[in-house]
Amino acid sequence: MEEVNFGKKHSHSFFLQKSQELIAVRSQAGKKLASALCCEQAHQAIGDSERVMHIEDADVQVFKLPPDSDLSKRKALLRELPDVRFAASVLVDPLTQEPVLYTENIFLKFTDQLTPTQCLVTLNELGMTIKQQVPYAANAFFVHNKDCHGTDVCSLTLKLLEREDIEYCHPEILRQGQRRAIHDNQWHLKKTTVTYQAQIDASAxxxxxxxxxxxxxxxxxxxxxxxxxxxxxxxxxxxxxxxxxxxxxxxxxxxxxxxxxxxxxxxxxxxxxxxxxxxxxxxxxxxxxxxxxxxxxxxxxxxxxxxxxxxxxxxxxxxxxxxxxxxxxxxxxxxxxxxxxxxxxxxxxxxxxxxxxxxxxxxxxxxxxxxxxxxxxxxxxxxxxxxxxxxxxxxxxxxxxxxxxxxxxxxxxxxxxxxxxxxxxxxxxxxxxxxxxxxxxxxxxxxxxxxxxxxxxxxxxxxxxxxxxxxxxxxxxxxxxxxxxxxxxxxxxxxxxxxxxxxDGPLGHYDLNGHSHYYGHGRLNALRAVHLALERL
Missing domain, CATH: 3.40.50.200 (Peptidase S8/S53 domain)
Structure with missing residues (x-):
């Protein structure tokens, strides 16, 4: 198990385990992974596998291997390909077995009390190379340690988090996101008759x-x-x-x-x-x-x-x-x-x-x-x-x-x-x-x-x-x-x-503060919202 903790202030540890059936492959800079995987050797390694994740921007693909596959042998075959940057094991969430990718980039934020010079000196002492000094927080950086490879980045960040001068420290953890989607017909904007069939009065x-x-x-x-x-x-x-x-x-x-x-x-x-x-x-x-x-x-x-x-x-x-x-x-x-x-x-x-x-x-x-x-x-x-x-x-x-x-x-x-x-x-x-x-x-x-x-x-x-x-x-x-x-x-x-x-049952009921677990404070009424805003002028 690998432990990740995003920081002391909002401490939340979670654990990831190494999958025995998933393999992540990334292309060399400037190369296309699809082209790199067209050869016979790549086919031997993952030709019978199912692609379950593709991060296009970084050109990383995750494949699910058939049962009883020799993970080490397949990684070795892929690593021999000249256009493959790495072939590595994949960490998964133990609950859902969904892949969780990580990079060797580290997000690190020092406490606000340190001066910029003290931050730079400490990063140098820790062997860190700055990839980005972020503009949205004081004393915060994305950094890289050239001597830290693979899942070692998890243990390194946990160790760094023990320091009193570091507030946040974790690997760049990547998870697959999900979009929240499943005229006269704009019933959500006004009371209307939709497609001449039904009158709807449930708008905002x-x-x-x-x-x-x-x-x-x-x-x-x-x-x-x-x-x-x-x-x-x-x-x-x-x-x-x-x-x-x-x-x-x-x-x-x-x-x-x-x-x-x-x-x-x-x-x-x-x-x-x-x-x-x-x-x-x-x-x-x-x-x-x-x-x-x-x-x-x-x-x-x-x-x-x-x-x-x-x-x-x-x-x-x-x-x-x-x-x-x-x-x-x-x-x-x-x-x-x-x-x-x-x-x-x-x-x-x-x-x-x-x-x-x-x-x-x-x-x-x-x-x-x-x-x-x-x-x-x-x-x-x-x-x-x-x-x-x-x-x-x-x-x-x-x-x-x-x-x-x-x-x-x-x-x-x-x-x-x-x-x-x-x-x-x-x-x-x-x-x-x-x-x-x-x-x-x-x-x-x-x-x-x-x-x-x-x-x-x-x-x-x-x-x-x-x-x-x-x-x-x-x-x-x-x-x-x-x-x-x-x-x-x-x-x-x-x-x-x-x-x-x-x-709806109890979750639909509104409490003394006017809040319901099912509806929050209710359905927005745009006209009333505008009136309330005008009253505050």
Whole structure:
């Protein structure tokens, strides 16, 4: 077992074990792994294996070997290939057996009392080479020790953490993330008759709020897989600001998608701030969009860099419809339901930088989708961070969406879809009628769907709820830009409609503070939020 602890201040140790059936392979710099693995020797090593993970930016692939394979022999075969940088064993989470990759980069933060010179001297004494001095925390660095290889980096960081002058120290741990997704039809924005069949009155009352505010002057940063910034709903002078791609291999194309699979961010951005001039309006159609492409695994150095970039380049609001992998919403026996996911120290500090230093000290308002596992959001280090607003999903019947995560950290809900899983072996506890998703932007241009054009009616999950809530915050700041982060957070609690259903049970009940485990403070009411913001002028 290898132990990892992210730091003393937010101490959370977790243990990883070496897998006997997984092997990680990485290409040499400037080489393509796919080409390197085309030869006969590579076929002998992994030709009968299943690829279970691919980190494109670093060109690392993880393969699952057949039972009773000789792991050492296969690694040796791969290491002989000239274009293979390394072939190594893989650490896994003991609970779920999911792969957890690590690099030999170390995140290290000294206590604030040390001077910059003392930090540099100590790093030199420890044999550390600086790869990056991070800008979002004092005395913090990504470093590398040339004499430390493989899993030795885990024991080294634990030993360093015992020093009184070091506050955080851990390897760069990479885990596979998960996107939070499962016009007249925009039922989530207004009371409407959908496709001339059914009248729906379960919206966030956004259309009425547009009489007073549409997000003018507010910048919403959407951190996601890619954003189609050429979409007609994101057109117009000044609509796109601060665009950035944090993936090295495709940085020149900006945040644009490189294939038709990278469509999640476009849909999320549309929910937040699409112009509404062609086929779908965002909650805050006059807000500006800061599209930030991030496809690296959770915990990567670039993840923290994205939050710092957003805060330092003028974002008022940050929307993140992604997070740790979760259990199947309808399978109560899935072990991932009880898995805790701690936040890397680098990401934690970057989030706290954005929440306290952004907007000239008033703080960026940061949203995360609560998750789609029908499990406790309190186990998710991203959504449950106290400076984050965790957003759940409610459906077109004013009930919690069956998949939506719940718990103490859930702050509010926003309308989204509720699609029961078609697999017959998964039976929900109660009968859940199938409900509709949200209409928003989809890929345009060469990646557009021929049947739906550049729009979709199927966006769902807390992936959709999160940017919806971010859009409501943009309406609030549009009418009262002097509000700080905490004031916006409180307005979003005070504006909510207390929705629920008799079948919800105790978790659906609202306590004396107006909070429910299923709904947070309830479903956002955009008109009431704008009125509350105006009252504070």
């Amino acid at each position: 009352n956004v259309e009425a709020a547009h009489e007073f505010a549409q997000g003018l002057g507010v910048v919403i940063a959407v951190i996601d897989d890619a954003i189609d910034i050429d979409h007609p709903e994101f057109a117009g002078p000044g609509k796109i600001v601060g665009a950035q791609n944090f993936d090295r291999r495709n940085s020149k194309q900006g945040p644009r998608p490189k294939n038709a699979l990278e469509r999640h961010g476009t849909a999320a951005a549309g929910v937040a701030c699409a112009n509404g001039q062609v086929g779908a309006s965002g909650v805050a159609p006059r807000a500006r969009l800061m599209p930030l492409k991030l496809t690296k695994p959770l915990g990567a150095r670039a993840e923290a860099d994205a939050f710092f970039w957003a805060a330092d380049n003028g974002a008022d609001i940050i929307s993140c419809s992604w997070g740790p992998a979760e259990g199947h919403w309808a399978d109560p026996t899935d072990p991932r339901h009880t898995q805790t996911f701690p936040l890397a120290a680098s990401t934690r500090l970057a989030i706290e930088y954005a929440a306290t230093k952004g907007r000239n000290g008033k703080g960026c308002v940061i949203f995360f989708g609560a998750g789609n596992g029908n499990e406790s959001v309190d186990n998710d280090g991203y959504s449950s961070h106290p400076m984050v607003i965790a957003v759940g999903a409610c459906n077109d019947q004013s009930r919690r969406s069956a998949y939506s995560d719940f718990g103490k950290a859930l702050w509010c809900c926003f309308p989204s879809g509720d699609q029961p899983h078609p697999d017959p072996k998964f039976k929900p506890a109660t009968s859940i009628p199938q409900t509709r998703g949200v209409r928003t932007t989809d890929l345009s241009g060469k990646f557009a769907d021929s049947s739906n054009g550049a729009f979709t009616d199927l966006f769902s999950g807390t992936s959709s709820a999160c940017p919806g809530a971010a859009g409501v915050a943009a309406l609030v700041l549009g009418v009262n830009p002097m509000l700080d982060r905490q004031a916006v957070r409180q307005i979003l609690a005070d504006c909510c409609d207390k929705i629920g259903h008799a079948d």
